């Protein structure tokens with residue numbers, strides 16, 4: 001297939017929130033072959049316990065909306081009012097997205113007698129968002145918490161970064177890794193024959209010499225991604241603060257350090273380059289534009305793929321949990337919600353619409369959640 005000149009894909013327009021500009025997306029082509037797609041049957045609804053959690057959120061809200069202590073007029077500053085207002089909006093939002101820590105008991109009820117499988121995003125979930133992507137290191141405490149849960153439950157990290165890069169940050173061999181938004185998965189050798197239709201899988205060995213399965217559904221796009229990386233780098237090089245990142249099967253154009261009056265220029269330059277690449281599409285993350293192949297593959301598909309590889313996809317006694325903070329994590333939240341198989345936890349300190357069920361404020365709460373989960377598992381076995 002001539003990827004660069006194929007104009008078969010219809011184009012639709014999606015709003016680009018923070019740039020307030022139209023963004024072009026191309027719909028997926030039929031690549032990879034349809035045999036790749038997993039056929040996950042609909043599951044029965046989650047137990048009603050989960051509805052009780054939503055109801056309990058109202059209690060939090062009612063407690064939070066109790067009148068604060070009366071202030072003296074001299075210390076009643078406008079920024080206090082704003083902070084209170086934001087806090088109240090966040091607590092309102094938590095009625096629909098209860099805290100996974102506050103609802104931990106309900107979660108353990110759901111998990112009782114089930115095998116948990118954990119899927120974790122990296123940036124903004126295991127490491128705080130920082131200005132320079134190269135500095136997004138994970139704390140030793142977080143690493144210890146991840147190592148601990150991974151010793152108790154099958155655990156995978158699914159990141160937009162390249163698999164190698166995320167492994168360099170995490171440095172744990174106890175888990176599975178999916179880089180480039182799930183387009184580069186190093187997973188277990190399959191337990192069942194049912195997923196033998198993933199022909200693109202190749203046997204490989206990990207850094208410890210252990211036999212693993214390597215699944216790279218977009219490998220055909222590698223030369224194109226390398227080329228577009230060069231072209232984009234050239235095109236944005238004079239925009240102060242703009243930064244390129246090579247994520248192997250995807251390319252990131254960061255604008256976190258760009259002055260807002262140059263956002264439009266960043267977008268224009270990127271879309272101008274992409275006009276020559278109809279087989280690539282543009283998505284938008286946290287102050288980042290991401291260029292990736294149009295294949296129908298995302299973090300949600302990666303979750304399904306890993307569950308299947310682990311032999312955990314068709315079973316009612318499995319509870320997959322996905323923790324993530326960004327738009328691309330929504331694909332995974334959606335899959336769990338649609339299949340009624342597990343749930344998502346959105347990491348956010350501001351109210352956001354999401355297909356996740358629970359929420360956590362920031363990576364420090366994620367760490368606490370992981371520790372609590374490990375302690376519960378050890379206490380219950």
Ligand SMILES: O=P(O)(O)OC[C@H]1O[C@H](O[C@H]2O[C@H](CO)[C@@H](O)[C@H](O)[C@H]2O)[C@H](O)[C@@H](O)[C@@H]1O
Pocket residue numbers: 121122123124128129130131132133134136158159160161245247252254256285286287288290326328
């Ligand atoms: O799927 P993820 O693991 O969350 O990766 C998504 C992108 O994360 C990184 O960018 C984000 O974090 C940076 C470091 O905190 C921040 O500077 C940037 O503004 C954020 O967008 C990563 O650098 C990207 O390549 C990933 O695609």
